[in-house]
Amino acid sequence: xxxxxxxxxxxxxxxxxxxxxxxxxxxxxxxxxxxxxxxxxxxxxxxxxxxxxxxxxxxxxxxxxxxxxxxxxxxxxxxxxxxxxxxxxxxxxxxxxxxxxxxxxxxxxxxxxxxxxxxxxxxxxxxxxxxxxxxxxxxxxxxxxxxxxxxxxxxxxxxxxxxxxxxxxxxxxxxxxxxxxxxxxxxxxxxxxxxxxxxxxxxxxxxxxxxxxxxxxxxxxxxxxxxxxxxxxxxxxxxxxxxxxxxxxxxxxxxxxxxxxxxxxxxxxxxxxxxxxxxxxxxxxxxxxxxxxxxxxxxxxxxxxxxxxxxxxxxxxxxxxxxxxxxxxxxxxxxxxxxxxxxxx
Amino acid sequence: xxxxxxxxxxxxxxxxxxxxxxxxxxxxxxxxxxxxxxxxxxxxxxxxxxxxxxxxxxxxxxxxxxxxxxxxxxxxxxxxxxxxxxxxxxxxxxxxxxxxxxxxxxxxxxxxxxxxxxxxxxxxxxxxxxxxxxxxxxxxxxxxxxxxxxxxxxxxxxxxxxxxxxxxxxxxxxxxxxxxxxxxxxxxxxxxxxxxxxxxxxxxxxxxxxxxxxxxxxxxxxxxxxxxxxxxxxxxxxxxxxxxxxxxxxxxxxxxxxxxxxxxxxxxxxxxxxxxxxxxxxxxxxxxxxxxxxxxxxxxxxxxxxxxxxxxxxxxxxxxxxxxxxxxxxxxxxxxxxxxxxxxxxxxxxxxxxxxxxxxxxxxxxxxxxxxxxxxxxxxxxxxxxxxxxxxxxxxxxxxxxxxxxxxxxxxxxxxxxxxxxxxxxxxxxxxxxxxxxxxxxxxxxxxxxxxxxxxxxxxxxxxxxxxxxxxxxxxxxxxxxxxxxxxxxxxxxxxxxxxxxxxxxxxxxxxxxxxxxxxxxxxxxxxxxxxxxxxxxxxxxxxxxxxxxxxxxxxxxxxxxxxxxxxxxxxxxxxxxxxxxxxxxx
Numbered sequence: 001x002x003x004x005x006x007x008x009x010x011x012x013x014x015x016x017x018x019x020x021x022x023x024x025x026x027x028x029x030x031x032x033x034x035x036x037x038x039x040x041x042x043x044x045x046x047x048x049x050x051x052x053x054x055x056x057x058x059x060x061x062x063x064x065x066x067x068x069x070x071x072x073x074x075x076x077x078x079x080x081x082x083x084x085x086x087x088x089x090x091x092x093x094x095x096x097x098x099x100x101x102x103x104x105x106x107x108x109x110x111x112x113x114x115x116x117x118x119x120x121x122x123x124x125x126x127x128x129x130x131x132x133x134x135x136x137x138x139x140x141x142x143x144x145x146x147x148x149x150x151x152x153x154x155x156x157x158x159x160x161x162x163x164x165x166x167x168x169x170x171x172x173x174x175x176x177x178x179x180x181x182x183x184x185x186x187x188x189x190x191x192x193x194x195x196x197x198x199x200x201x202x203x204x205x206x207x208x209x210x211x212x213x214x215x216x217x218x219x220x221x222x223x224x225x226x227x228x229x230x231x232x233x234x235x236x237x238x239x240x241x242x243x244x245x246x247x248x249x250x251x252x253x254x255x256x257x258x259x260x261x262x263x264x265x266x267x268x269x270x271x272x273x274x275x276x277x278x279x280x281x282x283x284x285x286x287x288x289x290x291x292x293x294x295x296x297x298x299x300x301x302x303x304x305x306x307x308x309x310x311x312x313x314x315x316x317x318x319x320x321x322x323x324x325x326x327x328x329x330x331x332x333x334x335x336x337x338x339x340x341x342x343x344x345x
Numbered sequence: 346x347x348x349x350x351x352x353x354x355x356x357x358x359x360x361x362x363x364x365x366x367x368x369x370x371x372x373x374x375x376x377x378x379x380x381x382x383x384x385x386x387x388x389x390x391x392x393x394x395x396x397x398x399x400x401x402x403x404x405x406x407x408x409x410x411x412x413x414x415x416x417x418x419x420x421x422x423x424x425x426x427x428x429x430x431x432x433x434x435x436x437x438x439x440x441x442x443x444x445x446x447x448x449x450x451x452x453x454x455x456x457x458x459x460x461x462x463x464x465x466x467x468x469x470x471x472x473x474x475x476x477x478x479x480x481x482x483x484x485x486x487x488x489x490x491x492x493x494x495x496x497x498x499x500x501x502x503x504x505x506x507x508x509x510x511x512x513x514x515x516x517x518x519x520x521x522x523x524x525x526x527x528x529x530x531x532x533x534x535x536x537x538x539x540x541x542x543x544x545x546x547x548x549x550x551x552x553x554x555x556x557x558x559x560x561x562x563x564x565x566x567x568x569x570x571x572x573x574x575x576x577x578x579x580x581x582x583x584x585x586x587x588x589x590x591x592x593x594x595x596x597x598x599x600x601x602x603x604x605x606x607x608x609x610x611x612x613x614x615x616x617x618x619x620x621x622x623x624x625x626x627x628x629x630x631x632x633x634x635x636x637x638x639x640x641x642x643x644x645x646x647x648x649x650x651x652x653x654x655x656x657x658x659x660x661x662x663x664x665x666x667x668x669x670x671x672x673x674x675x676x677x678x679x680x681x682x683x684x685x686x687x688x689x690x691x692x693x694x695x696x697x698x699x700x701x702x703x704x705x706x707x708x709x710x711x712x713x714x715x716x717x718x719x720x721x722x723x724x725x726x727x728x729x730x731x732x733x734x735x736x737x738x739x740x741x742x743x744x745x746x747x748x749x750x751x752x753x754x755x756x757x758x759x760x761x762x763x764x765x766x767x768x769x770x771x772x773x774x775x776x777x778x779x780x781x782x783x784x785x786x787x788x789x790x791x792x793x794x795x796x797x798x799x800x801x802x803x804x805x806x807x808x809x810x811x812x813x814x815x816x817x818x819x820x821x822x823x824x825x826x827x828x829x830x831x832x833x834x835x836x837x838x839x840x841x842x843x844x845x846x847x848x849x850x851x852x853x854x855x856x857x858x859x860x861x862x863x864x865x866x867x868x869x870x871x872x873x874x875x876x877x878x879x880x881x882x883x884x885x886x887x888x889x890x891x892x893x894x895x896x897x898x899x900x901x902x903x904x905x906x907x908x909x910x911x912x913x914x915x916x917x918x919x920x921x922x923x924x925x926x927x928x929x930x931x932x
Contacts, residue, residue: 037451144642150451151397155590156641158399158583163634169626280458287455317470324459331444331456 007192009309015198015267016281017305018205019260023282024297025212026253028289032229033249035150036142039157042279043164044130044257046272049265050168051258052126053177058115062171063129064106070136071102077140098136105129119182127258134254135247142250143243161276168272176269179262201263208256209298225249281308281323288330351656359504363497371496373612375568377605378503382561384588384600385510386554391586392594393518394550395530396446399582400457403464404555406577407434408562410468413480413572418473423486427563431556438555442548453551461579468574479573486567499568506564507601510557513795514597517553520794520803521780521787526550528770528781534732535768540756540785540846549791558585580630587637593647602648607633665776665811668804671786674759674847676879677743679709683850683881684729684760689738689748691724698724700905701738706850706881711872713884713896713913717925720902722885723765726854729883730762731755742850757785762852763839765885771828775819775838778827780810782845813841818867833859837868850881857891869895893917901925 023041030038047063054061075098082090105128108114114125141160145153183196216222227235228245236242257279261270264278281304288300304323311322363371383401391397411430415421421429437460445456469477485494486502493499517523525546528536533543566572584607592603614629622628640647677683684706691699698721706712714722727733729740731752740748747755761782769778783806789799814820817837822830827838836856843851853872857865865888872882872895886892892899892913899916901909903925909916916922 037455141638148641148645149395151391151395151454152641152645154451154454155397155586156638158586159634159637159641161634162580162583162630163638166626166628166631166634170622170624170628170631173624174626277462280462283455284459287452318466320466321463321470324463327456327459328444331452334452335444335447 004192005313009313010306011192011194011198013306013309014302015201015305016308017302018201019264019278019301020282020285020304021298021301022205022208022256022260023279024285024289024301025209025294026256027279027282027286028294028297029212029225030249030253031286033225034138034142034146034246035153037150037154037157038250038253039154039161039276039279040137040164041253041257041282042275042277043161043168044134044254044275045261045264045278046168046172046270046275047130047133047164048126048258048261049179049270049274050172050177050261050272051129052122052262052265053179053270054172055114055122055126056179057177058113060109061126061129062167063133064109066167066171067102067129067133067136068106070133070140071098074098074136074139101132123262126262127255130258131251131255134250134252134257137254138246138250143246146242146246165273165276168275172272174272176271176274177265178269179265181266197263197266201267204259204263208259212252212294221248277320281305284323284327284330287327290334356508363500368496371500373608375496375500375503377601377608378500378507379561379565379568380585380588380604380608381507381601382510382564383558383585384592384604385507385514385597386557387585387589388592388594388597388600389514389517389526389550390554391589392596392599393526393530394547396547396551397454397586398457398551398554399454399579399586400461400464401554401558401585402577402579402582403457403461404434404438404558405562405565405581406464406468406572406574407437408559409566409572409577410474410480410562411559412563413483413566414474416484417480417482423484423563423567427560430559430563434555434559435552438552439548442551446547446551447544457582458579461582465574465578468577475573477574479571481571483566483570483572485570493567496568499564503564503568506560510560511597511601516797517791517795518597520797520799521784521789521806522546522549522791522794524773524777524781525784527773527777531768531770534752535764536781537752538730538732538756538762538764539781539842540753541781542753553791584633587633590637591640591647593649595646596649596653599647599649602652606648665807666800666804668801668808670812671783671805671809671847674849676849677708679707679879681708681743682706683708683743684883685741686725686729687739687741689725689728689735689740691721691728691733692736697905699728699735702902702905702907704900704907704910706883708849708881709876709879710897711876711882711884711895713886713892713899714902715886715889715892715899716902716908719904721905722902723854724905725902726762726765726852726883726885729755730760730852756846759847759849760852761843761846761848761850763836763843763854763856765854767832767835767839769827769835769838772826774824775814775827775830776807776810776823778838779814779841779845780806782813782842783809783847785846810841810845813844814838816844817841817871818864831859833861833864836860837864840868840871844875848880850883851875852883854885855887856884857886857888865891 027038027041030036051061051063075094078094079091082088082094108125114122137160141156142153145156181197182200185196187194216226224235224240225245225248227238227240228242232242261275264270282301285301285304286297289296304326307326308319308323312319315322362374383405387401408430411433412423412426415426415429416423441456441460445453468474474480485492493502518527525536525541528539528541529543529546536543588603588607589600591606592601593599611629614632618628619625682705686702686704688701688703689699690697690701702725714725716722728735731747731750735748739746742758742760747758787802787806789802793799811823814823817840819834819837819841827835830838836859840853840856857868860868869891876882884892884896896913898911899913900907901916901922908925909919909922
């Protein structure tokens with residue numbers, strides 16, 4: 001291996017690591033706020049990428065119908081609860097968020113012909129389809145189980161993951177897609193050529209991480225999420241709705257997931273089931289951080305990305321084996337440094 | 346044991362099946378049997394132990410590949426290859442368990458996800474295992490000259506293995522080790538206080554589950570006669586868990602129900618769904634995913650409890666066999682200093698819960714620890730019993746230092762306790778709960794339990810439990826669920842459980858709370874008798890009539906400090922104590 005290859009691999013590793021970092025942050029966020037280990041995160045990655053690809057190909061993405069269906073389901077469940085609690089005033093809001101909004105997105109798909117719009121608008125459109133699925137998923141799958149044990153929530157996550165992968169296959173077929181890069185720029189940095197998409201990924205990751213940092217540090221909603229993560233009961237007593245916190249964290253996670261998918265779609269071919277492995281690598285990073293610390297999760301993610309890039313050069317067949325075996329020494333370290341088995345809630 | 350009528354009917358149908366059913370159904374039943382063996386391990390892990398694994402398919406793969414490789418490349422006997430497979434599986438499971446089981450609950454499933462993926466890719470990329478194409482030409486099994494080379498002959502082996510595993514699992518759960526496993530769900534804290542080595546118990550059930558999976562893989566390899574990586578991927582691992590949860594994770598027979606329903610449904614859905622969707626693909630996973638979400642939301646106990654109601658069952662065992670009493674520990678003579686707490690300090694961050702508290706308990710006395718709420722009494726109990734170690738200071742028991750020991754080691758020395766907030770296993774019977782207290786007085790391990798070779802010891806443990814239950818006056822509730830008792834009686838049950846350990850020092854945290862006057866009188870009588878036998882009793886209690894009528898000495902605590910110590914009548918007149926309880930007289 002010469003320096004040039006090493007730099008190239010390093011670049012690959014950092015780019016992938018940046019994506020894993022974003023996903024790891026979302027996973028830590030969701031786990032801290034809701035105790036859900038968010039396995040379906042990867043499906044949002046795939047949905048984001050494939051929805052954008054479908055839009056660009058001039059097709060109606062299947063996720064649009066999923067959005068409509070999930071919206072109707074949420075509206076029905078919420079309307080039932082609202083009527084049972086005899087609070088019919090809520091119905092208008094429920095209809096607005098779960099029926100009118102998805103219908104507006106469908107309407108735009110019909111009349112605007114998004115395939116002809118500029119890239120920014122297409123990306124926004126893809127996000128408008130995929131991101132609302134996050135809070136809807138929370139409402140339908142997790143909210144009824146909000147008080148269940150971590151274990152039950154994890155099994156439910158696996159079930160949701162399977163269902164969403166199956167739907168992904170149905171919507172997008174078994175063929176993968178690749179979208180054109182955001183820019184064709186290339187920059188020579190000494191010996192290496194850095195292409196535009198790399199810069200996009202890195203720049204977007206840094207901006208997103210900074211935005212999240214500000215969100216948690218400065219905004220009221222961010223603080224509410226942190227409070228819920230620290231103490232659910234205490235947060236509730238302070239008037240923070242844990243349901244709101246759950247939905248908000250799922251929205252953020254879905255947004256990060258879908259946007260990550262859109263970022264990597266020009267770099268690698270995305271298939272309906274690609275997201276799972278990408279999401280799991282985010283997990284490895286999050287586990288390195290003990291599902292708790294954001295900076296450690298980001299650092300872990302870069303490590304995972306680099307390890308993956310270099311092992312794909314030396315032993316490409318065993319790339320996945322090496323990356324996933326990484327958590328063994330990590331777990332050993334965590335296991336040796338914690339004295340008592342923690343009590344489950 | 347006398348099998349019930351439904352079980353006999355089920356067994357006869359099973360035995361007759363090969364003679365009656367066409368090949369297709371025999372194949373299906375073979376798979377149901379193989380999957381059930383894996384699901385059975387998960388019942389133990391998830392339903393009983395409250396842990397879980399998504400990597401069981403990888404253990405199946407280990408069993409299948411071990412025999413596949415060894416019998417083809419090295420012409421080894423399949424039976425020997427089974428042993429090798431089991432040994433490899435055991436090694437992996439112990440390492441993985443050691444790494445993850447000391448951490449909180451979700452690290453094991455996450456670890457097994459990673460391990461499941463790694464092994465899948467490893468199978469697919471190793472040359473000598475045939476890569477993604479797999480291994481072919483695996484020999485069929487021979488059983489004393491009888492060749493099991495088609496599904497029909499293999500069927501008996503599959504189901505005999507499964508039923509053997511079911512029997513062994515049921516035996517195990519109905520034993521001393523089984524009680525320890527079932528205690529895991531009640532939290533490690535209580536189980537440890539009863540002397541259960543919880544990390545070891547967790548590793549043992551993870552190991553058993555892995556070995557079941559390995560056996561299933563070995564059978565699979567010799568049934569199929571070839572192996573490739575596909576059936577050992579993570580998605581199949583998830584499917585095994587689905588079977589377990591759907592069937593009813595807490596029930597041995599639920600494994601069979603879940604495996605049966607999922608296998609048949611899958612077959613049917615794979616036929617019908619592609620026609621509905623108009624394209625080919627694994628669409629049954631959508632259905633299974635939604636189904637499982639609904640099951641967990643609406644009926645978390647799965648199908649088995651519901652099925653069981655349809656079948657007339659037989660009543661639980663109600664007669665205890667005769668047994669010799671267990672040997673007792675030699676009691677220290679009256680007047681010996683049992684417990685000595687020297688300047689114990691406990692800090693939670695900035696809060697000092699115990700500040701340099703010293704006290705001692707002598708054999709044959711009742712020492713009462715009293716004080717207003719928040720004085721640090723329960724913290725002191727937790728320090729003594731090893732639940733929450735002291736920050737500074739020393740605790741000695743019979744002259745030996747115990748403040749750096751785990752709570753199960755302290756329990757072994759003869760210090761046993763009850764909890765302020767009752768910690769019982771509500772769905773287990775009163776008898777089993779109390780027998781858990783006698784855990785350290787039995788010695789037989791998992792293997793004798795699986796074959797029920799430990800019945801003599803078990804009978805003695807149960808007889809001891811019954812003796813203690815009679816002693817606290819709950820003799821007529823022996824077989825009731827512990828959760829069905831009123832709170833006061835649950836406290837008595839905890840005392841019986843502590844007594845079953847044959848302690849020389851008994852720590853009772855508010856034993857009289859929730860008892861009626863008559864019951865309090867009886868409890869006081871019991872404690873006096875125990876004192877007469879030479880036991881030392883450390884008592885936290887708020888009922889002053891109860892305390893003052895019973896205690897030999899009293900220590901009063903307030904805000905983490907000891908403010909008085911002495912005879913009950915002296916302490917009662919102490920102005921500092923009066924101020925703590927009633928507020929000072931403003932001068």
